[in-house]
Amino acid sequence: MLKNLEGDLSNLNTDENIKWIKKVIESEIGHQEIEVQKLNDEQSDLLKQSKNLKVHKNQLWRVIENDNDQILQLVVPEADRRKIIEFNHSSILC
Numbered sequence: 001m002l003k004n005l006e007g008d009l010s011n012l013n014t015d016e017n018i019k020w021i022k023k024v025i026e027s028e029i030g031h032q033e034i035e036v037q038k039l040n041d042e043q044s045d046l047l048k049q050s051k052n053l054k055v056h057k058n059q060l061w062r063v064i065e066n067d068n069d070q071i072l073q074l075v076v077p078e079a080d081r082r083k084i085i086e087f088n089h090s091s092i093l094c
Helices: 002-008 016-025 041-048 078-093
Strands: 052-055 059-064 069-074
Touching: 002 078, 016 041, 016 059
Parallel strands: none
Antiparallel strands: 052 059, 059 069
């Protein structure tokens, strides 16, 4: 599915919130340097989840522990979420 959407997910590497949290995760920005009151809603949500986020091949992933399994979920910018939902619903109907 992701291959079919690749061209439409242009914000994966350009979204400012995702670029910001990647810097936090990769320790380019220290947690003590973050002014929480200046964060937007998405940055605040990503920061709360930062212990469960990882960067792999320049993509941001959420790691979900489920019993003995580890599930990786691609973190998609808010601007692209509707595209994915519409694609999934339209591909079911085809």
